[in-house]
Amino acid sequence: xxxxxxxxxxxxxxxxxxxxxxxxxxxxxxxxxxxxxxxxxxxxxxxxxxxxxxxxxxxxxxxxxxxxxxxxxxxxxxxxxxxxxxxxxxxxxxxxxxxxxxxxxxxxxxxxxxxxxxxxxxxxxxxxxxxxxxxxxxxxxxxxxxxxxxxxxxxxxxxxxxxxxxxxxxxxxxxxxxxxxxxxxxxxxxxxxxxxxxxxxxxxxxxxxxxxxxxxxxxxxxxxxxxxxxxxxxxxxxxxxxxxxxxxxxxxxxxxxxxxxxxxxxxxxxxxxxxxxxxxxxxxxxxxxxxxxxxxxxxxxxxxxxxxxxxxxxxxxxxxxxxxxxxxxxxxxxxxxxxxxxxxxxxxxxxxxxxxxxxxxxxxxxxxxxxxxxxxxxxxxxxxxxxxxxxxxxxxxxxxxxxxxxxxxxxxxxxxxxxx
Amino acid sequence: xxxxxxxxxxxxxxxxxxxxxxxxxxxxxxxxxxxxxxxxxxxxxxxxxxxxxxxxxxxxxxxxxxxxxxxxxxxxxxxxxxxxxxxxxxxxxxxxxxxxxxxxxxxxxxxxxxxxxxxxxxxxxxxxxxxxxxxxxxxxxxxxxxxxxxxxxxxxxxxxxxxxxxxxxxxxxxxxxxxxxxxxxxxxxxxxxxxxxxxxxxxxxxxxxxxxxxxxxxxxxxxxxxxxxxxxxxxxxxxxxxxxxxxxxxxxxxxxxxxxxxxxxxx
Ligand SMILES: Nc1ncnc2c1ncn2[C@@H]1O[C@H](COP(=O)(O)OP(=O)(O)OP(=O)(O)O)[C@@H](O)[C@H]1O
Ligand SMILES: [Mg+2]
Numbered sequence: 024x025x026x027x028x029x030x031x032x033x034x035x036x037x038x039x040x041x042x043x044x045x046x047x048x049x050x051x052x053x054x055x056x057x058x059x060x061x062x063x064x065x066x067x068x069x070x071x072x073x074x075x076x077x078x079x080x081x082x083x084x085x086x087x088x089x090x091x092x093x094x095x096x097x098x099x100x101x102x103x104x105x106x107x108x109x110x111x112x113x114x115x116x117x118x119x120x121x122x123x124x125x126x127x128x129x130x131x132x133x134x135x136x137x138x139x140x141x142x143x144x145x146x147x148x149x150x151x152x153x154x155x156x157x158x159x160x161x162x163x164x165x166x167x168x169x170x171x172x173x174x175x176x177x178x179x180x181x182x183x184x185x186x187x188x189x190x191x192x193x194x195x196x197x198x199x200x201x202x203x204x205x206x207x208x209x210x211x212x213x214x215x216x217x218x219x220x221x222x223x224x225x226x227x228x229x230x231x232x233x234x235x236x237x238x239x240x241x242x243x244x245x246x247x248x249x250x251x252x253x254x255x256x257x258x259x260x261x262x263x264x265x266x267x268x269x270x271x272x273x274x275x276x277x278x279x280x281x282x283x284x285x286x287x288x289x290x291x292x293x294x295x296x297x298x299x300x301x302x303x304x305x306x307x308x309x310x311x312x313x314x315x316x317x318x319x320x321x322x323x324x325x326x327x328x329x330x331x332x333x334x335x336x337x338x339x340x341x342x343x344x345x346x347x348x349x350x351x352x353x354x355x356x357x358x359x360x361x362x363x364x365x366x367x368x369x370x371x372x373x374x375x376x377x378x379x380x381x382x383x384x385x386x387x388x389x390x391x392x393x394x395x396x397x398x399x400x401x402x403x404x405x406x407x408x409x410x411x412x413x414x415x416x417x418x419x420x421x422x423x424x425x426x427x428x429x430x431x432x433x434x435x436x437x438x439x440x441x442x443x
Numbered sequence: 444x445x446x447x448x449x450x451x452x453x454x455x456x457x458x459x460x461x462x463x464x465x466x467x468x469x470x471x472x473x474x475x476x477x478x479x480x481x482x483x484x485x486x487x488x489x490x491x492x493x494x495x496x497x498x499x500x501x502x503x504x505x506x507x508x509x510x511x512x513x514x515x516x517x518x519x520x521x522x523x524x525x526x527x528x529x530x531x532x533x534x535x536x537x538x539x540x541x542x543x544x545x546x547x548x549x550x551x552x553x554x555x556x557x558x559x560x561x562x563x564x565x566x567x568x569x570x571x572x573x574x575x576x577x578x579x580x581x582x583x584x585x586x587x588x589x590x591x592x593x594x595x596x597x598x599x600x601x602x603x604x605x606x607x608x609x610x611x612x613x614x615x616x617x618x619x620x621x622x623x624x625x626x627x628x629x630x631x632x633x634x635x636x637x638x639x640x641x642x643x644x645x646x647x648x649x650x651x652x653x654x655x656x657x658x659x660x661x662x663x664x665x666x667x668x669x670x671x672x673x674x675x676x677x678x679x680x681x682x683x684x685x686x687x688x689x690x691x692x693x694x695x696x697x698x699x700x701x702x703x704x705x706x707x708x709x710x
Contacts, residue, residue, distance in 0.1 A: 027572055028553065034575070035568025045562045240560050247559035247566065248549045248573060251538070255546040258535035265495055265529075267521035267550025267613050276556065421537050435591050 052235025060228035072227060073296065078336045079230035080291050083237045085316035085332040086325055087284035090241060092314065093323030093421075094250065095277045096257025097165065101176030102285050103309035104183040105153040107302070109286020111187065111212055113149030114221040114293030114300050117142050119208055121222060122197045130222045142224035146233070146290030153286025154279045161278035166271050172278075180307055187302040188215045195220075217301030224294040233291065237284050241325050244280075253277055254323065254421070319410055321417025326424035331417075338403070343396040345385045352378030373413060448473045448649050449525075449617050454493055454503030454513070456486075463489045464673045466503065469651075471617065476643055476650045478664035480657075480684075482693060486673040487653045488530055491619050495527050496520040507617065522550050526615035528606040530622045530653070536595035540586055543594050543605060544577040547612035577612060583645075584608040584638070600631040604638070611642060617649045618642075624656045632656060636663055661685070669693065 036044070063072050088102045118128050120141055125131045131138030156179075164175040190212035194200050200208050212218050244250045255263040256270050264270050293300045316335055320327030356374045363370055388395050395402070410417075419427060425434065449471040456464045464486040471477060479487050492498045494505060496517035505513045512520050526547075535543050552573070558566040581587040584604045589597060594605060603623050610618055620639070624632045636659055643650050654660045660667065661681040669677040669684060671693040677684055684690055 027576070030575070031565070031568040031572035033568070034571035035564045038564055041562070041564030041567060044567075243560050243562055244556075247562075248545065248552050248570060249556050249559050251542050251546045252549045254538060254542075255535050258537055259533045261497065261517075262529065262533035262535065263546070264517040265497070265521060265527055265533075266547040266609065267518045268546065269518050 048239055049235065052239060053232055056228050056231035056235055059231055060226060063227055074337060074340055075227060076225055076230050076295055078333050079234045080288050081313070081316065081332040081336045082234050082329050083284055083288040083291070084313045085320065085328040086237050086241050087281040087288070088313050088317050089320070089323060089325060089328045090244065090253070090277045090281045092317050093328070094245065094253035094257060095274050096322070097274055097278070098170060098173045099176045099278065099281070100173050100310050100314055101180040102281070102313045103305045103307070104176070104180040105157060105282040105285035106289035106292065106309070107183050107187065107305035108156050108289065109146070109149035109153035110289025110293040110300055110305065111218065112152045112286070113145040113290030114218055115209065115212060116145035116148055117224070117294065118221050119194070119200055120145070122200050126197050128220050128222060130224065138222065139224055139229070142294055143229065146287050149290040150283045150286035153289065154283030157279045157282025158275065161275045165274040165278060177307070180310055184302045184306050187212060190214050193218060193220060213300070215302065217299040217304070218293070219299055221293050221300060223296040225291045225296070230291050233287055238325065238329070240280070245325060249273070257323070315407065319407065319417055321419040321421060323421040324417065324419040324423055327417050327419035330424070335403070339396065339399045342399045342402060343394070345388070345395055347385070348381045349378055377409070446472060448508055450506045451494070452504045454500040454505060456489055456493055456498055456501055462673050464493065467675060469668060471649050471651060473649055474643070474647070475666070476639070476652065476664055478660045478667040479651060479653045479670065480655070480660055480667060481670035485670040487670055488621055490670070491527055491621055491653065494619060495525060518550070521613050524614070524616035525619065526610035526613045527619035528603070528610050528621055528623060530625070532602050532606060534594040534602055534605060534609070536593065538594060539591050540594055540597065540605060541574070541577055541581065541590040543609050544580055544612045545573050547609045548573040548576055550613055580608045580612055583642070599626045600628065603627060607638070607642070611646055615648065617651065620650065620652045622653055622655060624654055624659050632659060635659065639663055
């Protein structure tokens with residue numbers, strides 16, 4: 024028995040409208056990425072560009088992990104391992120192909136030139152390889168209920184790290200590569216020293232193009248019948264199964280998708296300027312950073328993961344030279360008082376308190392000549408603890424930014440009126 | 444025997460040394476509304492768990508419309524047309540009321556996940572058909588004006604009814620209700636009886652009902668099976684069951700708090 028297909032066909036939009044609605048968001052996303060790219064290019068802000076690339080990569084990581092830890096409620100702590108798999112695959116592909124094709128490991132061609140397409144292709148292959156790794160890791164561990172996934176992903180991360188550390192030295196010339204053959208070259212990934220020399224292609228445009236794709240996929244998944252099936256697994260696996268949801272299959276599907284996007288993020292990371300693709304860099308610490316972003320954003324909230332990834336990436340940079348926060352505090356206070364719900368008094372009190380505390384710390388640091396960046400991990404920890412006390416469900420909880428607060432109330436009212 | 448919709452043949456289940464269900468046999472013809480009663484710990488919920496694949500029977504077979512179900516995963520059994528509610532409510536608490544029902548429509552979907560990611564016209568059509576169906580169910584269950592609320596924020600009685608709506612959304616042929624009246628007030632119980640009869644009629648369902656509230660059971664069910672310590676001690680019409688000496692003994696032998704009719708339910 025299937026859903027009433029005749030009714031579904033009646034309700035479907037026309038072919039042209041559907042095609043437009045399918046493609047338009049991606050076009051907008053790519054347009055925004057291009058605008059950001061050109062804007063930054065024109066204003067010549069290399070440091071800001073670097074931070075924004077980092078933000079983009081972390082957004083892809085956090086949003087993809089949200090599909091697993093947020094949507095299906097599993098607990099993976101090895102996301103960086105899939106990043107490493109994708110990153111090394113993509114990096115090696117681009118680098119060694121460049122050597123063979125153009126006799127040089129440097130950038131080739133300009134914006135949208137041959138070199139960039141090689142890079143994009145490599146990142147996609149890296150994503151596919153990472154997704155395949157995700158299938159191998161996920162299938163056995165996700166059949167079982169419980170926390171096996173955490174243990175298995177932890178182990179997988181270590182295995183990846185150790186294997187990468189055993190790889191041989193990077194080859195430097197096309198002749199070396201030809202002489203060595205495929206297998207030898209494929210295992211020449213720099214070992215413990217890291218894979219250096221991958222050409223720099225991760226520009227703002229490409230990183231944010233993939234951010235757009237990741238966001239689009241995650242959003243459409245979440246707000247589709249498949250996303251609801253994912254969420255039902257998190258809510259109650261037994262009930263989900265009893266309602267006909269193929270829980271194992273969907274847990275694996277979410278995990279494979281997430282691993283694939285982590286692989287692409289790894290590819291972006293590998294082609295970043297000044298990056299050393301290094302087994303330690305992509306170890307447990309990195310996995311944990313991504314988990315922190317997902318938890319902070321609110322398990323299952325895409326916009327929450329984006330916000331948390333941005334905050335946790337920018338925060339350490341801000342701490343190097345902490346600006347005044349009181350204007351932001353006043354703004355938040357005003358918005359909270361104007362549009363806040365029943366708990367706005369409490370919210371206002373906390374806003375004032377936190378703003379004052381940060382200002383006091385800033386003042387003290389200036390007086391004593393302390394560099395706050397040295398203490399950023401303490402700030403991290405403190406802000407996490409504060410967050411867990413204030414909003415244990417994360418910034419947005421399961422919901423999206425637009426589903427809560429005043430906008431959410433308006434949207435809900437509209438949806439109710441639209442209901443038959 | 445060939446016209447049975449659900450045929451359960453001597454299924455048993457032990458937990459370690461405890462024989463929770465022993466050679467349970469049941470036959471539901473299309474359109475039947477039968478009851479399953481017994482004192483606390485008699486094995487009623489275990490029977491449901493066996494029927495829906497949560498547990499695999501240690502012996503015996505279950506078949507639905509001639510198709511063998513024993514050994515299948517729960518989602519396959521749901522697909523085959525058996526749906527249930529849970530004694531200790533198992534809604535998707537953080538999801539909206541509407542989404543709870545829409546999740547249960549998922550198993551009848553045709554389009555693949557790629558179609559959903561591309562938002563193809565077909566997937567949009569299915570999505571709208573699902574929403575339409577879910578809303579029409581919510582209307583029947585008087586929950587439409589709460590569709591946007593989190594399921595966990597509903598009052599108890601509404602949660603029970605939402606569970607039934609969700610089960611029906613899977614388009615079952617057989618519906619298993621595990622103590623649907625537990626925690627309801629007298630008015631809600633009266634409405635529940637009406638609701639059960641109505642959905643059985645309107646959706647052409649065959650219903651098996653576990654219930655401690657004898658008012659509901661005796662009023663609704665045409666036939667009743669009585670379990671005690673996993674063993675079937677009686678089977679027959681409500682009148683016969685009420686005067687059956689073994690049944691009376693089983694209930695009187697149990698602690699006084701379990702005497703029917705009982706308000707509230709185990710969680
Ligand atoms: N997973 C399990 N593991 C061990 N024992 C179990 C399990 N499930 C049920 N039992 C035991 O099996 C027996 C039957 O339990 P069951 O829940 O089926 O009773 P019930 O008739 O539904 O009772 P109630 O009216 O209280 O809901 C009980 O003794 C219970 O403790
Ligand atoms: Mg029970």
